[in-house]
Amino acid sequence: MKTRIELDDNIYNKKVKEESVSKIVGLTKEIVEEISKEKDEPKWVLDIRLKALDYFNKLPMPNWGPDLSMLNLDEISTYVKRGINTSDKWEDVPEEIKNVFDKLGIPEAEKKSLAGVGAQFDSEMVYHKVQDDLKKQGVIYCNFDTAIKEYPDLVKEYFTKAVPIMDHKFIALHYALFSGGSFVYIPKGVHLDNPLQSYFRLNSKGAGQFEHTLIIVEEDSYLEFIEGCSAPGYNTLNLHAGCVELFVKKNALLRFSTIENWSKNMLNLNTKKAYVDENGKIEWIMGSFGSKISMLYPMSILEDNAKCEMTQLSFAGKGQNLDTGLKVVCNGKNTSTVVNSKSISKDGGICTFRSNVLVNKKASNSKLSLSCESLMLDSISRSDTIPSCTILNDDTIFSHEAKIGKISDDTIFYLMSRGLSEEEAKSIIVRGFAEPISKVFPVEYAVEMNRLINMELEGTIG
């Protein structure tokens, strides 16, 4: 197989020349069957795919949120096949592809601070590895396709159980086409000192990526999982419809961080959901920078004494519509939810934060505190907060605070009077605004985030 990288200053923009890459375009029963056959899947998986395809055809497009009418599935490559097997050695990964991950700093981070790494290139997981001592303790971290074959009982028990295939149109699409993603199983009482990281790279023009990530953290265990995403920019539409299913057992803690830097031609319609058992905790940390349109509302279902924390930052520039938020369902008593969201929009970018909270009758003494702040860098950009909340008991404490602000001329003047250029002034203000969020991110990513903010702000002054 021959591939070649086109060099570019922007590391996110590495493209790989495609020869001997076969792309499957469109979505029909035959195509779904072909993908399943290609993967040599058991019948029960194919059945799920076909049922999902049915739902996809029946379910309506969402009638709210950003306009998705530009999406034409007949033009999206639903499966990109290079015929690369997942390996646990970087040497086995074709050099051109390894180069892309090198540039993104993945193998280096693996050496320095990660307990395991997965790397997906388009539809295929090209690399997956977890440290040996963790393996010995029973930790499983592998390609989701591999897990179907090697751990069928575990997969059957949890797969589609958090996110049902008929949840909405694009999750049905996901289940019809899913490929790659990571499977993680942390046995009871295992505490990972270092994070696992899966990196999803969508590299082919006009392609879709449909990875499925399933994580089970058993009782008394701790896991930090980092998800990174990027793609080079093309002038045709790419589609990402991934799915993340998380199961956090009693007394367990899962910290799930995502830094998403899709290119600006991406439709990012991702679905994430966590079941959190008694006294467990889910921490969602999200940084959304890329994509043309994002629709992303991680959902947490909380049992007795369970906790949910969300820290999120979105940055929408020209032509971007980032529709994010969260859903929380409180089922058990004494649950606690803390949400801290910040958004920045410029050059006509739109940031929307939707929160949807349901506190059931038996979830007595629940506490929820939501804070959303947005900063607009000019008068053509937009920012919205759309809260919705149903509380079915009378001892829940709920607070929601929303602040929408514009970057102030007085602040810019103050900083410029100290010698900073207008661009530097804006950049220091934006970084300061994002600081409470960026300090929560994994260290390498806090640096990354500042870099992304600076990159976004370049050329702000017209």
Next chain:
Amino acid sequence: MLVIKNLYAKAKDGKEILKGLDLEIKKGEIHVIMGPNGSGKSTLSNVILNNPKYEITSGEIYFENELINNLKTNEIAKKGIFMSFQTPVEVEGVKISEFLKTAKNSISDERVNLFKFITNLEENMDKLSIKKDFINRELNVGFSGGEKKKNEILQLLTLNPKLAILDETDSGLDIDAIKVVSNGINLFKNENNSVIIITHNAKILENLKVDYVHVLVNGKIIKTGDSSLAKEIEENGYSKYLK
């Protein structure tokens, strides 16, 4: 050093504020500007630094013989003019230490030596009786009035400009803090730089060697004298200058 000729300026929304103002500051001098509330003192400082909220309708501002009317604020700062704000702005999430370093780098031609920068900063903080952990706080966020003003003086000493305009840096300070500020000004001052002090209060002038006192009324300097003029105004007010 600074020459202002027949300056007319208005707020962008149309109101004329400075109406034919003349002022000349030479190297090494300390000038004081006094005047009733709303007479245009802060506007003058803002116009010198070309705050886009204001517009010069006629007249010229020269700094070291160069016309600076149309320079950007940061370019003027780089030429060596500093203004201590009457109401310093709060900037969330930005540490004072990081901000000072960025600012120092922006106005310096060559890259700032970090070690020298820190030593100098610590010395200055010491002289202004500022506690060490102060520079880890966010810029002006939640500061008391006095802390904000001291922070302006710390910036003055750090950036070490040629001309310092201090807009009511002494307002709202207790007696000890006023001393700290006037000490700060003396620390800064040498024969090669100049200071404009805008104040309502002759107290701050006690420890300073003031060369001229100007009275600014209704957008114009209508009287200039020596330091005794400040005392006179403090006793009698402005009534005799107002028609």
